[in-house]
Amino acid sequence: MNKYIKELVALSDIDKQLKSFDPQLEQIEKRISKEKKKIDELICENEKITSKIEDNTAKIKSYEEQIASINEQLKDLKRKSSEVTTEKEIKALEVEEEIAREKIKFANDEIEQLNKINDTKKALLQENEEKIQELQKELDEILAEAEKEKAEIDKQKTELFKKREEIIRDIDKKILAFYEKIRKWAGNTAIVPVRKQACYGCFLKINDKTYSDVLKGEEIVTCPHCGRIIYYDASYESGEEEA
Ligand SMILES: [Zn+2]
Numbered sequence: 001m002n003k004y005i006k007e008l009v010a011l012s013d014i015d016k017q018l019k020s021f022d023p024q025l026e027q028i029e030k031r032i033s034k035e036k037k038k039i040d041e042l043i044c045e046n047e048k049i050t051s052k053i054e055d056n057t058a059k060i061k062s063y064e065e066q067i068a069s070i071n072e073q074l075k076d077l078k079r080k081s082s083e084v085t086t087e088k089e090i091k092a093l094e095v096e097e098e099i100a101r102e103k104i105k106f107a108n109d110e111i112e113q114l115n116k117i118n119d120t121k122k123a124l125l126q127e128n129e130e131k132i133q134e135l136q137k138e139l140d141e142i143l144a145e146a147e148k149e150k151a152e153i154d155k156q157k158t159e160l161f162k163k164r165e166e167i168i169r170d171i172d173k174k175i176l177a178f179y180e181k182i183r184k185w186a187g188n189t190a191i192v193p194v195r196k197q198a199c200y201g202c203f204l205k206i207n208d209k210t211y212s213d214v215l216k217g218e219e220i221v222t223c224p225h226c227g228r229i230i231y232y233d234a235s236y237e238s239g240e241e242e243a
Contacts, residue, residue: 002217005191005231007171008179012191014164019188021153028146035139042128042135049121049128056114056121063107063114070100070107175220179229186228193233200233202226 074097081093168176183190192201194214199206204225206214213221214232223230 002219002231004172004175004220005217005229007167008175008191008220008229009231011164011167011171011176011179012188014160014167015183015190016188018157018160018164021157024153025150028149031142032139032146035135035142039132039135039139042132046125046128046132049125053118053121053125056118060111060114063111067104067107070104073100178220182222182228186226189228191229191231192223193236194230195233195236199223199226199228199230201228201230206230 077093077097077100081090084090084093179190186201189201192199194200194206194211197205197211201223202225204223206224210221210224210230213219214230217232221230222228
């Protein structure tokens with residue numbers, strides 16, 4: 001195999017390895033954001049519950065004020081009842097008092113109902129609060145784990161970059177630029193083997209002339225169909241499958 005091709009295959013192999021960390025890193029970020037989302041949803045839910053409790057508390061206060069004011073009315077009625085004399089007037093005051101007492105009963109029932117609702121909501125709030133703490137603990141563990149994984153990936157990447165630098169230092173600059181140009185659209189498959197006289201980038205059969213150039217391996221050959229750099233894969237043709 002031509003020296004340049006050997007270098008390009010080695011370079012492409014390193015680039016593939018470098019790229020292979022991307023999904024791992026994505027996976028890590030996904031795990032973190034999934035956990036954060038769970039916490040955010042609970043926090044948001046608790047904000048809504050708290051605001052509902054505040055609404056109910058305001059309503060309770062307003063009912064209590066109503067009761068206080070009706071009690072004042074009742075005192076008034078009592079005072080008046082000692083002053084009235086006719087049957088008709090007494091009856092009228094009695095009706096008024098009855099209405100006032102009904103209003104108080106209604107307000108008390110409402111207060112009781114609202115307090116019950118608030119008790120349930122406060123329990124839910126507490127439950128969510130515990131869940132949030134639990135999730136926060138989990139998130140801390142996930143973050144610590146992620147830090148470790150990322151550090152390990154960084155270490156491996158640094159080593160690969162060092163190797164990459166070494167190859168690049170030796171490689172012909174024009175060939176390197178050519179490889180990088182193809183890599184822009186072909187990504188990991190900028191340089192591919194030829195197997196059974198077919199390009200392993202586009203999987204189309206290549207003509208005899210190009211194939212013989214590939215076999216000779218004297219210069220950089222590109223696939224006539226897709227433009228990727230192609231090389232003869234001796235290990236495959238001799239029956240040894242690549243890992
Ligand atoms: Zn091709």
